[in-house]
Amino acid sequence: MNGGRSTVAESQAQSQAQPQAQAQAEATPPAEAAPPAIETFGLTRRFGSLVAVDNLTLSVRAGSIFGLLGPNGAGKSTTIKMLTTLLPPSEGSARVAGCDVVREAREVRRRIGYVPQLLSADGALTGYENLLIFAKLYGVPRAEREERIWQALELMGLKEAAHMLVRQYSGGMIRRLEIAQAVLHRPSVLFMDEPTVGLDPVARRAVWEHVRELRRRSGVTVLITTHYMEEADELCDEVAIVHLGRVAAVGTPTALKAAVGPEASLDDVFVHYTGSSIETGGSFRDALRTRRTVRRLG
Amino acid sequence: MHCGRDGQCGVWVKTGGGAAVAVLEFVKQVLAVAEAEARKLRHDPMELFTRAVQPTLWLVVFGQVMSRVRAIPTGEMSYLDFMAPGILAQSVIFIAIFYGISLIWERDLGVLHKYLVSPAYRGALVCGKAVSAGLRALTQAFIVYLLSLALGVHLKLTLLAIVGVLFAIFLGAAIFSTFSLVVACLVKTRERFMGIGQVLTMPLFFASNAIYPLSLMPQWLRFISHINPLTYQVDALRALMVEGGRAAVGLGIDFAVQALVLLILLRIAARLYPNAVN
Numbered sequence: 338m339n340g341g342r343s344t345v346a347e348s349q350a351q352s353q354a355q356p357q358a359q360a361q362a363e364a365t366p367p368a369e370a371a372p373p374a375i376e377t378f379g380l381t382r383r384f385g386s387l388v389a390v391d392n393l394t395l396s397v398r399a400g401s402i403f404g405l406l407g408p409n410g411a412g413k414s415t416t417i418k419m420l421t422t423l424l425p426p427s428e429g430s431a432r433v434a435g436c437d438v439v440r441e442a443r444e445v446r447r448r449i450g451y452v453p454q455l456l457s458a459d460g461a462l463t464g465y466e467n468l469l470i471f472a473k474l475y476g477v478p479r480a481e482r483e484e485r486i487w488q489a490l491e492l493m494g495l496k497e498a499a500h501m502l503v504r505q506y507s508g509g510m511i512r513r514l515e516i517a518q519a520v521l522h523r524p525s526v527l528f529m530d531e532p533t534v535g536l537d538p539v540a541r542r543a544v545w546e547h548v549r550e551l552r553r554r555s556g557v558t559v560l561i562t563t564h565y566m567e568e569a570d571e572l573c574d575e576v577a578i579v580h581l582g583r584v585a586a587v588g589t590p591t592a593l594k595a596a597v598g599p600e601a602s603l604d605d606v607f608v609h610y611t612g613s614s615i616e617t618g619g620s621f622r623d624a625l626r627t628r629r630t631v632r633r634l635g
Numbered sequence: 636m637h638c639g640r641d642g643q644c645g646v647w648v649k650t651g652g653g654a655a656v657a658v659l660e661f662v663k664q665v666l667a668v669a670e671a672e673a674r675k676l677r678h679d680p681m682e683l684f685t686r687a688v689q690p691t692l693w694l695v696v697f698g699q700v701m702s703r704v705r706a707i708p709t710g711e712m713s714y715l716d717f718m719a720p721g722i723l724a725q726s727v728i729f730i731a732i733f734y735g736i737s738l739i740w741e742r743d744l745g746v747l748h749k750y751l752v753s754p755a756y757r758g759a760l761v762c763g764k765a766v767s768a769g770l771r772a773l774t775q776a777f778i779v780y781l782l783s784l785a786l787g788v789h790l791k792l793t794l795l796a797i798v799g800v801l802f803a804i805f806l807g808a809a810i811f812s813t814f815s816l817v818v819a820c821l822v823k824t825r826e827r828f829m830g831i832g833q834v835l836t837m838p839l840f841f842a843s844n845a846i847y848p849l850s851l852m853p854q855w856l857r858f859i860s861h862i863n864p865l866t867y868q869v870d871a872l873r874a875l876m877v878e879g880g881r882a883a884v885g886l887g888i889d890f891a892v893q894a895l896v897l898l899i900l901l902r903i904a905a906r907l908y909p910n911a912v913n
Binding site: 418421422423424443446447449451453454455456457459461462463466469470471473474475476502518519 | 660663664666667668670671674675678679741743744745746748749750751752753754755909912913
């Protein structure tokens with residue numbers, strides 16, 4: 338039984354390594370020369386006596402897909418909130434797309450896209466209208482608006498559903514619409530908070546495919562948070578394992594697995610660095626949110 | 636390098652720009668937020684009819700009965716004529732005062748986060764909400780006008796009068812929806828918000844000149860009604876909407892007070908808005 342499991346893991350690791358290498362080659366060629374898309378320096382956030390994010394120092398290479406991996410309540414969402422200027426840090430600083438998240442918040446906002454954890458496209462509007470409103474809000478020039486909207490719809494495979502009300506969309510379609518919405522203004526960094534939570538495996542895979550395609554075409558840097566090992570393993574070039582507000586380990590999924598053992602899965606890596614399974618942790622509120630999303634989809 | 640790399644981005648990212656550019660940007664953002672609301676209304680006009688129930692009850696039942704009783708001195712006007720603007724103001728305000736609930740809803744879904752992560756001015760997002768509430772209020776005017784015509788209220792049907800009425804209720808809806816937004820930013824949960832909304836609406840209504848004139852009120856109530864923005868709203872509507880209607884306070888003061896209140900509320904809301912997500 339043990340042997341069977343390891344072969345699966347190995348073949349997964351192999352099939353993993355290749356597309357990654359390809360993707361890296363396709364992304365912005367002079368990867369070494371480019372400064373990091375995201376850098377944090379001792380980023381810390383406290384809520385009263387609770388330290389949600391504790392002295393986080395990270396660097397995300399431009400053009401990569403970077404995963405913050407950890408259980409609910411590990412501090413991933415708080416980190417994203419700080420990087421997207423929604424929440425000021427208690428200590429430390431961060432630069433996103435070359436701008437400081439506190440002192441140059443507006444500049445940061447111009448250069449990032451954001452897909453929140455919950456399905457938040459407006460159900461009372463059509464897919465097209467959702468994009469139109471945000472194109473206007475971001476000041477996409479009138480002459481380019483239509484073209485960009487249809488490009489984004491096409492990229493996310495939503496052209497046919499453009500004029501349907503979003504409340505008739507499936508969960509996977511809503512998520513892809515939100516990604517389209519988040520990249521209309523051609524951001525250089527895209528943040529996605531738990532992008533596939535509540536989606537079924539097929540829809541999840543479709544979202545991954547579209548994110549890869551997006552990165553390939555636009556060279557955008559993607560930062561996702563996730564508590565799905567599989568997602569981190571398949572989608573991300575690099576992963577930071579976050580536990581109790583701290584980074585326990587950073588590296589490519591392949592390197593992280595190799596460091597723990599020849600047959601290790603990312604689950605093993607997680608247990609190795611945090612001493613606990615990813616299933617533990619998570620506050621009442623997080624659980625409630627996740628369930629609410631799932632219910633909305635079901 | 637980041638902005639330089641994707642060259643398209645540089646076209647519309649304004650680094651310097653004068654005040655005029657900023658104002659234009661602001662207005663465009665306000666309109667974008669309001670457009671979302673207008674499009675929603677177009678997709679689902681049913682909502683407008685369900686909201687017609689309350690003004691219908693007040694005008695048809697309460698209004699008809701009270702005009703027979705003749706207990707309330709309204710000068711040369713019939714009681715229905717006197718009351719119709721009050722009911723319009725009331726139905727506008729009752730909708731606006733619960734507008735904040737949509738903010739809490741949007742916060743819970745993450746919609747608000749998406750707006751706040753955009754480079755739009757915080758003030759523009761708040762103003763956009765106020766304009767959205769104004770749009771909804773205009774539809775109430777349509778319903779109340781239809782009812783009033785059916786009941787034989789002596790409406791002023793000149794273009795100037797109608798434009799004046801629409802402007803007034805737009806202003807009123809903006810005031811009370813922004814007030815509602817401020818409350819929503821502070822209380823943060825739906826349950827608490829509904830509680831506060833319920834507690835506020837009736838006192839606002841009764842401590843105003845909506846269904847009886849200021850002159851009829853005891854001193855203490857008259858004092859309260861003078862710090863109630865709804866009073867100025869009703870006063871303006873009464874002068875603009877019905878034949879023989881006169882502003883007890885004065886049309887100029889009515890609009891000045893409302894504009895001032897709105898500006899103050901917008902400033903407060905724009906300050907509180909970004910914190911609503913935390």
